[in-house]
Amino acid sequence: MEKIAIIGGGIAGMEAARRLLQLGHEPVIVEKSDHLGGHVAGWYKLFPDMMSARELVEQLAAGLDGVTVYYRTRVANMNRLGSGYSVMLSNGVNLQCGAVLISTGFRLFDASRKEEYGYGVYDHVVTNSDLEAWLGGAPDYRIPDNPASVAFVHCVGSRDLKAGNPQCSKVCCMTAIKQAIEMKEKFPQADIWCFYMDLRLFGKKYEDFYIAAQRDHGIHFVRGRVSEVSEDIDGRVVLKAEDTLAGTPVKLSADLLVLMSGMLCNEDTQSLARMVRADVDSDGFMRSRDNIYRINESNRPGIFFAGACTGTKTVPETVGEARAAALDIHNYLSGND
Amino acid sequence: MIYQGKQRIWSDYQKDIPADGWFYVRSCIRQNFFPASEKYFLAICRDLLGHDIYETEHHTTCGGIAYHSDTIPQETAMTIVARQFALMKEAGYKNLVTSCITSFGNYTEILETWREYPELEARIRENLWKATRREFDKPEYVAHASDLVYKYRSEIAERARFRLVDKETGLPLRIVEHIGCHYSKMFPHKGIGGAEYPCVLSGMVESWGGEVVDYPERRHCCGFGFRQYLVKANRGYSVSNTHKKFESMEPYHPDAIITNCPGCPYFLDRWQYVIAEQTGKTYGRDGFGIPVFTYEELAGLVLGYDPWDLGLQLHQVAVEPLLDKIGIEYDPSAKYLGVNKEDLLKPQMPTVLKCC
């Protein structure tokens, strides 16, 4: 039985560990925080089924009996040793592994970098993850008790050269619509506005959400990117955008502004990549051997990827990829690659 | 254009048209614009081919033109239509054939509305009863007269004296077909060939020897559009749309246009004169226009009826060049003679568009 180091205990790491355990291996999860589940653990509900994110994490955790998990631990060093890898952890443990799975996920774009949106400057500006935490029950003083209007701005730190990320983060359109619906359900009197550049609703049932948002919830969609935000005398946020379809500049005073922060590669991932000389792609994420057929494989033998460390992914994509990675590792270790 | 592609679409939009037992309702405006067309529809289909088509002098307008011009509510139009149905019932017929495209659209629309809202039909029954003490049955089948001519096109072809070919070269004539908007654009399944590629007229053209011209603005309205023409302030809009069609068909050099609607042949014909006066441009050969025919006129021509009996002298655009091309004999001096051979006098000729 060979050890497999799984770096990152998000949903990708958890699912891969569960499957590797089933395949008779000995996965070890290295998690930098004090809990498993990563970003999803802080999420409230998952589209398109509006499943509870906590339930998903609990389900995944239930399959981890017998898996060693090191919390608050980082990889200090990692070297090729024989046919496997020697992984030095920050807690002093040294793992001898047959294979390494990098499942370090992503980080959210720091919305305060788009300073024209005033995150951290204005009273009523939150990000998608702030809102999700609040929906999940965490108090947030920035969210007013009874907002008359809520504005969502898509593509914050995505498709934006100035923010250093020209890529589309792909899940934000759908997240915005999901959250818009949730806000409308919480505040039926409120006007909800979505400011988008393009609506990219590509997944199963996503279009249904869009139609429902329009038809059942009366959410307003404006095609135009918000260029600047100011604060009025009552502390409301004033958005300026161009309604590019009508061809006129528009202004909106809203009680709450939600910024759909994009997904970027985790900096930790890049330092891991340097340790084993795995390639980093032009978008900052890890480079797979190809982006069609071997997304789970790195250019180094025995180093595998799962989840958002190779690019923006939805939850089902991440979980599916984790299973595929587990199978790839199993085949790699049993030599029938 | 992939012909097989069109055929595949046509196969989805075929109507099973009964051969006989038709109750014929005429059009309000055709009798003024193209007075011989309806006469020759009956002459060809009933008298020549021997089909059972009945008409009564008691029927009225269907109300469609007033309905589309926003002058009467739909319930009024429905009650008028109900009366026609009552006349048909009284005459013992079950199939309705209309001369007018707008009537066809109007009847179809009303029947479809009643199907969706039976309570409306009940109310109309009541209205009709209160107003006229008549009762009606809904027709089993509603067809447009062009549907019938389409159905009988082979019979006509068999008896034809002329074919739609250039007598000099033997090549088929290039014919533009123009379908009235209300034929199938509202209910594609009610038209032969559907709304995108209707084949009701192209079928006739092909079986009579001609070649159908497909051009980009084929689907576009003739420009009549009821309010667009009827209100003078909008008339520029009307002629602009006709102009757009002619500009689009011009590169194909069509020999003739065949239509199945009361308004279309009128506007495609008369606006050629107006466009010529406004832009100095004509679309036919040698300064002539492109002649526009109703399907009855074209059927009459191939069957060898006299062009002046068919009323072709009432066209703005001269038909003589086309008659010459096909080789149809006619007496130029008889063009402006009336029924009793009295001289109706030659009208004043336009300055730009060449006429004879």
Place this chain on the structure above:
Amino acid sequence: MKERFAIGFDPFVLPFLVGMVFVLGYCLFGLFRILWQLPREDRRKFLLSLITPATALKNIWDIFCNCLLHVKLWKRNKMLGFMHSSIAFGWFMLILLGHLEVFIYCPERVHLFYYPIFFNYFVANNESTIGGAVLFFLMDFFLLLVLSGIALAMIKRVRSRLFGMRRTTRPSMLDRIGLYSLWAIFPLRLLAESFTAHISGGSFLTIPANWVFRQFLGNDLNLLPTWWAYSIALGIFMVVLPFTRYMHIPAEMMLIPMRNAGLRIRHPRKGFAKMQVLSCPGCGVCIDACPMSVQKVNIKDCTVYLNRQIRRGNEKRIEEISDKCLLCGKCEAVCQVGVEGPKMRVAQRSVRRYGLTPDFAAIDTAPLVQAAAAQVSKAAAGPKVLYFSGCMTRLTPSIGKAVTSLLGKAGVEFTWMDREEGLCCGRPLLTAGRIDAALALIRKNQEIILGSGASVLLVSCPICYKIFTERYSLPGVRVVNYADFFAELLEQGRLKLEKSDICYVYHDPCELGRGCGIYETPRKLIGQAAGIAEAEKNRAESICCGGSLGSLTLDFAHREVMTRKALDNLYGSRADAIATACPLCLSTFRRYSDRPVRDLAEVLDASTVSSFQP
């Protein structure tokens, strides 16, 4: 001393004579042309300044310090300074002493201006006088000085880094000819004087050399060829001089009086600008200074190349170079002769023809005036403060918020002129060379500001501040930069700061530092509010953030590299955070910085402890 030849002439002086006549003629003609090109009032001003004792004295002093001693270069790099001043000053002294010799020993030859140059050939030493010995010693001494300079120059060509220069310009063909002939002149002079020393006399350098040479080459046949060679080298140098970078030697001597006369660039190619172009020595100090030079593709776009292309008349390149520049002003700050790179470029841009000209007539200022006036009149006693934040500050709302907060804490009532809608200050148009449009916009803003009834115009953006102070006519309104304003509030005790533990490195924005000369106030303020560190390149040598509106063509990717370079300079201070005083620097740095970037107002606001109690 006695003359060896009664006619006082030998054919070998001809090359020198030709060169001398040519260069003098050329320079005089050029000078008259430039004077002719000057606008009338400028010409008057210039000629007047020449006869005004104060400026005349200053001219002489500046020429002595800059052209001969190269004082500025000494400050930059000792080796570089020594090299230049040894050659220039040594040569000057050789010429001066040569004249002195002629004046003393054969005054009847004073009118022959080749005589001092070739003095040693024409005379024979008959008696050793004390004076002669001193002169001979001095002549040898200065020749040695020049030779040491030439030696350094040769080393510099191979290893420019020893002289503090990472990159230098590539000399053109003619430049090389000039360079090699210049290098040849002084060794040849040494050779010629050494061969002649047993006749003409000499000193510590030439006498021993003469003795050595005579051991090998025991006759005087070598004498004449060396003088020929010396004369030819001089002749070549002077003939090519007008077409090489060495033109800066005569040109700079005229540039200094022109600058002292207060002339400004009025035409991109003529007059004062032409003089600047000719004065460029092509040293390449501006290459290292230029923020664009972090990338190889942009190296040939700094001021030295602009001057070179203007001299060559390469219009396409002139336009490219003029449009690309960020106008950060650093090349001007480091330039040894005072070529005004940014102003030359703006002048180039200003003559460009556009088919479309902005027209601001449609802008109705009345509602803006009314809105501002209504607010201003509401303010209680004291100065009526009108705050102009500028366009860019809308994209960095934190500045406006911090300024508002600080003014509130200090109890200053104010009106925010462009909080909702506002006009641009006009500086971007000005720097793009669209001067008439800029002036039209300035008039619009003047209407608003004067119409509002304000007495103080508070400006937080240095880009705006510069044009407000330079181009606006606002009688009765005091234009004040926010750094100065906050400093005053501190002095008056209306703001109180408590030092935080954060250590900031202050980035001098180009427009505030080099542009307006404000270096110390922001530092003083930050020093009171927090710790302060200095970057290696700071103050007048601060590196542009790369976001400047000055450049018309630089694209985003190229700017990013510059920003990162500027950040590296700031990181070098090991400060926790970066402070600056310009919205454009702020947003540009924030885009890439790995540590917090704050505006001066934010830094102050965070450290303000007590509020003003009226």
Place this chain on the structure above:
Amino acid sequence: MIDFGFGLSRSSSVKLDEVDLGLYHKLEALEPGVRVCMSCGSCTSTCTAGPWSGMSVRKLILNLQRGKDVEKMLSCCMLCGKCTMVCPRGINTRHLILSLCRIYGKKQ
């Protein structure tokens, strides 16, 4: 010619294949960035001149691509550079505008 009291109205549709893109192509050569506009409208909403002249770099680019005139729109541009700052595709909008102003000159 007869005055009928009505006449042909010009079609409002743009024939894309017949559009005169001369101006656009000239601009492309001077400022290739014009090609990557994704019509997000950030430039328009942030525009300082917008309230006075309807200036919109987005519309400007689109109009050029459709062969329409853009002269009026440019009249109030102050070159303040905010549009350049906010453009997510990093287009040098100021250079774009200046280049366009120049091309207009050459056309006449």
